Amino acid sequence: MLALTIEGLELTYPGLAAPVLDIPGLTVAAGAHVALTGASGSGKTSLVNVITGMERAGRGRILWNGEDIALLSENRRDGWRLAHVGLVMQEFHLFPGLSAEANVLLPHRLSRLSLEPGMRRRALDLLERVGIERPGQPVETMSRGQMQRVAVARALVGRPGVVVADEPTASLDREAGAAVSDLLLELARETGATLIAASHDERLIGRLDRVVRLENGRIAGEAAVHPGEGTKVAAAL
Numbered sequence: 001m002l003a004l005t006i007e008g009l010e011l012t013y014p015g016l017a018a019p020v021l022d023i024p025g026l027t028v029a030a031g032a033h034v035a036l037t038g039a040s041g042s043g044k045t046s047l048v049n050v051i052t053g054m055e056r057a058g059r060g061r062i063l064w065n066g067e068d069i070a071l072l073s074e075n076r077r078d079g080w081r082l083a084h085v086g087l088v089m090q091e092f093h094l095f096p097g098l099s100a101e102a103n104v105l106l107p108h109r110l111s112r113l114s115l116e117p118g119m120r121r122r123a124l125d126l127l128e129r130v131g132i133e134r135p136g137q138p139v140e141t142m143s144r145g146q147m148q149r150v151a152v153a154r155a156l157v158g159r160p161g162v163v164v165a166d167e168p169t170a171s172l173d174r175e176a177g178a179a180v181s182d183l184l185l186e187l188a189r190e191t192g193a194t195l196i197a198a199s200h201d202e203r204l205i206g207r208l209d210r211v212v213r214l215e216n217g218r219i220a221g222e223a224a225v226h227p228g229e230g231t232k233v234a235a236a237l
């Protein structure tokens, strides 16, 4: 499990008057379950991109268990991400022409000569737990909600130290959204993974233990959440 410390983060794009992210400091304890909330355009996806090393900030330190990923070369950052981060992005980045099962295993197949023992069994188990009945189905023939569930299974198969999810329930109906939230939380607990989820979904936010709200790229409020009070806390921030 990984702890995150952000120091002096600034992300700026050319042509914009103000930084898209301006976060002097933020810490997330190892094993914490944190919701990132905020209006559309407040910087949630940008923050997800920076903390996972997909975007390099102009300024600041992004420390995971003390290691500043901002200092790593692109190759080393890619390797670090594969080893430690389970990612669920808004665009799922699944490979058409491959089955659900092959998509779940693909990042690990690409990085290693052979899969770790048990990985294929775990992939099938995760797909079953997210309600994918046909693991052999090509992903391009799946509904958006099914693709989202495949992306969640892919993020979790390698038992990452941190799971970072950007709107992981956005394409799902109530029932499927609840199943994906359950799975994210169950697996994070099982493996002790830190979970950071950008979300508008009150049912997911309500089950995490801390809410951080962004406004114009800045932290506008944060609070611990007691079981069952997430919606109230998120609304009050």
Ligand SMILES: Nc1ncnc2c1ncn2[C@@H]1O[C@H](COP(=O)(O)OP(=O)(O)OP(=O)(O)O)[C@@H](O)[C@H]1O
Pocket: 013, 016, 020, 038, 039, 040, 041, 042, 043, 044, 045, 046, 047
């Ligand atoms: N490559 C870019 N160049 C310029 N501006 C950008 C770029 N990427 C993001 N932005 C701007 O940064 C701000 C934050 O965007 P971001 O996608 O992080 O917001 P968000 O909170 O995730 O929004 P949503 O909830 O709609 O996904 C927005 O004003 C967006 O237009």
